[in-house]
Amino acid sequence: MTYALVLHGGAGARPGTDYTVQKADLAKLIETGQSMLVQGQSALDVVTWAIEALEASGLYVAGKGSAPHSMGGFELDASIMHGPNRRAGAVAAIEGIKSPIQAARAVLEDGRHVMLAGTGAQIAAKAAGLAEVLDPQDYYSEHVSHGSSESADHGTVGAVALDIHGELAAGTSTGGTFNKLIGRVGDTPIIGSGTWADDTVAVSCTGLGEAFIRTATAYDVSARMRYGNVALDQATRQVLDEVARFDGDGGLIAIDAQGNISMPYNSDGMKRAAVSDRMSPVVRVFEPED
Template sequence: MTGTWAIALHGGAGAIAARAYQQEEEHMAALLDRGAAMLAKGMSALDVVVAMAGALEASGLHVAGKGAAPNAAGVVELDASVMDGATRMAGAVAALRGFISPVRVARGVMENTPHVLLVGEGASRFAAEQGFERVDDPKTYYVPAASGLPGPESGSGTIGAVALDTSGKLAAATSTGGLHGKMPGRVGDTPIIGAGCWADQRAAVSCTGLGEYFMRVNAAADVSARIAYAGQTLESAAAAVIEDVRGLGGYGGLIAVDAAGNVTSPFASQGMKRGLANSRGLREVKTFQ
């Protein structure tokens, strides 16, 4: 037991300076305190990130879970992933329809199948067979979050959680409804292990933004690779990855923690809803700089 713990949450990089995010920040602050308490009590990083991501999905405040917006065909298709850094086990779902918590279904894929990613009808069938909670009526359940509505950075309300537990293990989870009005079947970086979500022995990372760019730079895994191969700090590695996204013309951000309990949250957008805490006294909840 190292005793050191750290946690970071995000509600997406689609925040715009023209509006306030008091409700989102208050909810994230309460969640951050809950997650910190769970880690301080010795709960596993994997359990904590899934609990945090599930609560963010259920809040309806972000473009994930309840807050997801429909695609061009008027259907809500959801993506999520989870990764356990100690074992590098991972699970993900894409274009999932009709289930309340995609991130919990993703964990089910990791723990109850030999696969990493299930998509579309296959993902929905698996979720039904496993007894995951269904959405009764999509027309009344989903209430698209503000950042999921048409706009310059619409859809960048992906949610995520990363954590280091007191046993020194790291985990990450990411979930999204994707871009508002996206083509049916479009999948971004969120369920792609290495692009939108990553955890190993060095770092845990969850990304948000225009997913096509995060896939093109393999953003989440590249943070850890820069630490391993270039000797960069967590902060410099994460910042360099976001600059890579920006250099290609993309936007977004990420949250990351490392095995030493450092936390960082760089972004290239107007804002990113985020909360950071660790056992050394860090605690902050912000949307803008």
């Protein structure tokens, strides 16, 4: 019974900052997610559940913990993708909705479009019955301990999963960079840049979004594996080298169809957790990968 699950809470971890609370949260989620996969739940459902929990915690710069933009408001992004049939859904610059990943899932399930933005995304989310944010200034809890500041560009959460049915899924959600220009959209809601899943690999990225957009990072992992017969870990490290060429840093999490896991980063650290049928749960921030 092969399965795997990886979560990330952003590649903006700063040396000297205490992430005990975030690590405890990731540990709880990875163990619960493991149980869900063992019980036969789908990768798509587990990814959606895990990211919604990360959003709701207020411990990361996504969902409740989102950072304000240059005019003081909150525009959030998210995307999700199901590997077997490449169904995908995304929302960009959405306001007033508690769970952007659920809004993205609603777009996926509706099936008419892949991405909705701004007011259209909000209308669709409301039509789907998703919970609304009635008082944004009171609800959102971004603060410096999340790893966000005026110089930080890494405030994303994500999940990738392989279920016991052999299906892969990936999702990503963010509140964006601190003090970003209103209307700015990073890589998170862009299928192929911030999120990708097919029958080869599932990928979720975190870092300087503009660099990840320029390199189509998430899709490039799959392309290197499929066209170049490159192993998962080599492919993920190669694409991060490409991101660095464009003055970007960050990291990504990935699982291939055989249940192999990769969690590389080229920033100071990345909050992450992983488990599989071959590996007990691990939670790391600054520890390098083998």
